[in-house]
Amino acid sequence: MRRRSRQLSRTPHRPHRARALAATATAGVLLTLPACAGAGALGQGGDTINVLMVNNPQMLELRKLTAAHFTKETGIKVNFTVLPENDVRDKISQDFANQAGQYDVATLSNYETPIFAKNEWLQPLDQYTRKDKSFDQQDILPPVRESLSGEDGKVYAQPFYGESSFLMYRKDVFAEKGLTMPKEPTWPQVAELAAEVDGSQRGMKGICLRGLPGWGELVAPLTTVVNTFGGTWFDKDWNARLDDPAFKKATKFYVDLVRKHGESGAAQAGYAECLNNMTQGKTAMWYDATAGAGSLEGAKSKVKGKIGYVPAPTLKTESSGWLYSWAWGIQKASRNQDKAWKFISWASGKKYERLVGEEFGWANVPAGKRASTYKLPEYKKEAGAFGEVTRRAITGAEPRDPGVQPRPTIGIQFVDIPEFADLGTKVSQEISAAIAGRQSVETALRKSQALAEEISEDYEGRGR
Numbered sequence: 310m311r312r313r314s315r316q317l318s319r320t321p322h323r324p325h326r327a328r329a330l331a332a333t334a335t336a337g338v339l340l341t342l343p344a345c346a347g348a349g350a351l352g353q354g355g356d357t358i359n360v361l362m363v364n365n366p367q368m369l370e371l372r373k374l375t376a377a378h379f380t381k382e383t384g385i386k387v388n389f390t391v392l393p394e395n396d397v398r399d400k401i402s403q404d405f406a407n408q409a410g411q412y413d414v415a416t417l418s419n420y421e422t423p424i425f426a427k428n429e430w431l432q433p434l435d436q437y438t439r440k441d442k443s444f445d446q447q448d449i450l451p452p453v454r455e456s457l458s459g460e461d462g463k464v465y466a467q468p469f470y471g472e473s474s475f476l477m478y479r480k481d482v483f484a485e486k487g488l489t490m491p492k493e494p495t496w497p498q499v500a501e502l503a504a505e506v507d508g509s510q511r512g513m514k515g516i517c518l519r520g521l522p523g524w525g526e527l528v529a530p531l532t533t534v535v536n537t538f539g540g541t542w543f544d545k546d547w548n549a550r551l552d553d554p555a556f557k558k559a560t561k562f563y564v565d566l567v568r569k570h571g572e573s574g575a576a577q578a579g580y581a582e583c584l585n586n587m588t589q590g591k592t593a594m595w596y597d598a599t600a601g602a603g604s605l606e607g608a609k610s611k612v613k614g615k616i617g618y619v620p621a622p623t624l625k626t627e628s629s630g631w632l633y634s635w636a637w638g639i640q641k642a643s644r645n646q647d648k649a650w651k652f653i654s655w656a657s658g659k660k661y662e663r664l665v666g667e668e669f670g671w672a673n674v675p676a677g678k679r680a681s682t683y684k685l686p687e688y689k690k691e692a693g694a695f696g697e698v699t700r701r702a703i704t705g706a707e708p709r710d711p712g713v714q715p716r717p718t719i720g721i722q723f724v725d726i727p728e729f730a731d732l733g734t735k736v737s738q739e740i741s742a743a744i745a746g747r748q749s750v751e752t753a754l755r756k757s758q759a760l761a762e763e764i765s766e767d768y769e770g771r772g773r
Contacts (some may be wrong), residue, residue, distance in 0.1 A: 346759040358652060361401055363393045363635060364430040366592030367470060367665075369677045371656060374664060379655050385648050394525075405430040417638045419456035419708075420723050420730075421727035424464045425638065426459035432639040433463040436727050437650045444654050448679045452706045453555040453634050456719065466636035473599040473621070473630035473675030473702035474533060474722075475695075478502075479593045480617040482509050489615070496534065496562065496622045499594070503570040506593035516594040517586050518563065520744040521579035524733025526743055528598055529631060529722040533621060535559040536712040537629040542724050542761065545715040547768035549761035551736070553756050561750045564743050575747035588612060596622065599702055602695035603672050611698045620705075625713055631693040631707040633723035634678065635754050666691075679701055717768070728764050 503515030
């Protein structure tokens with residue numbers, strides 16, 4: 310069984326790596342920008358702030374509500390720049406690394422936040438949360454709050470929403486087959502059930518698992534399987550462990566399961582494809598982000614009311630769900646920090662969630678961040694099928710202690726170092742090739758181990 314959680318510290322700041330960290334972002338080395346052109350290159354100041362954010366649906370809803378509510382109440386105009394995820398990460402990294410100050414606020418995940426904080430690219434938010442009692446910092450779910458903190462214990466970003474992962478399944482299909490989903494399934498049980506329900510309906514596969522390359526695609530669910538099988542990317546001394554038996558066993562299990570009972574074209578299927586397959590009735594089970602439940606239970610969903618939700622499958626750990634959050638961070642170079650906080654306080658506040666519920670429906674509330682959300686009668690009614698399972702998945706996540714051995718840094722479905730974005734993507738390409746049948750798992754992991762060892766050379770011996 311799992312040990313009790315230890316307080317592991319992130320890797321100490323290494324002066325000789327400062328230049329590399331400052332030049333490295335979430336997708337490799339940053340592009341070089343022209344030198345800052347003085348005050349003219351900075352944000353507008355006055356009663357206007359510039360916000361750079363990802364183009365997911367809940368963010369677009371926020372943009373629709375901002376002028377009529379936030380600006381009307383505060384007099385602060387918000388200029389939004391909205392980009393796809395990969396593009397927004399690159400642009401944020403460029404602007405914040407150079408402290409250009411073009412954007413006052415940006416959407417960051419719990420992957421970037423500790424890295425940006427270490428490089429002093431973000432303004433700590435504790436001074437605001439202490440004064441702004443209405444924001445209620447203690448209402449933020451502890452794992453989410455911790456994942457957005459720096460090594461110094463200060464908070465550097467506030468969540469817009471949070472998510473974990475769980476297993477979704479077709480209750481009607483299971484009933485027709487006389488099958489019962491365990492309340493806390495193990496991965497071997499899931500594999501057996503996938504075989505039973507495969508082909509239950511015309512064109513229906515047993516399970517959908519991401520196979521699309523990308524550190525935020527295939528690597529996310531796979532790493533949770535690795536964790537609970539007893540594996541890890543790096544041990545506490547930064548030795549690469551992708552060729553260890555536990556990592557191999559987990560990866561082979563994942564690849565075999567998706568090849569035998571997974572979706573067609575699995576090597577090119579990511580979150581969006583699996584969501585579509587589940588919504589269209591093409592798969593009986595899906596292991597993925599808790600955020601997917603809102604779409605499955607949406608008014609226009611063909612499977613609304615037919616889906617059951619249980620915790621992420623385990624093997625050697627008590628829980629295995631990941632932890633992810635899109636959050637708001639203030640650039641340290643911003644000239645509008647106080648106004649930026651007012652925006653964040655509104656966008657991540659309790660009143661905003663109620664506003665979304667009233668304007669767009671309670672299933673659309675950007676949940677997964679506040680304990681109080683799960684006590685709202687309106688939300689509980691609308692999200693009754695998945696809300697409590699989601700809350701337990703997030704509160705049960707242990708970003709500092711996700712496996713069976715000590716880790717050198719924080720992170721469940723990722724390793725919180727700048728180099729991981731590139732490493733994770735390259736490793737995912739090798740494993741996706743194994744899913745496609747172009748090479749064996751053994752070959753994929755042999756290549757992946759060599760890639761990870763290149764990082765070990767810089768980090769090993771500098772663990773907790």
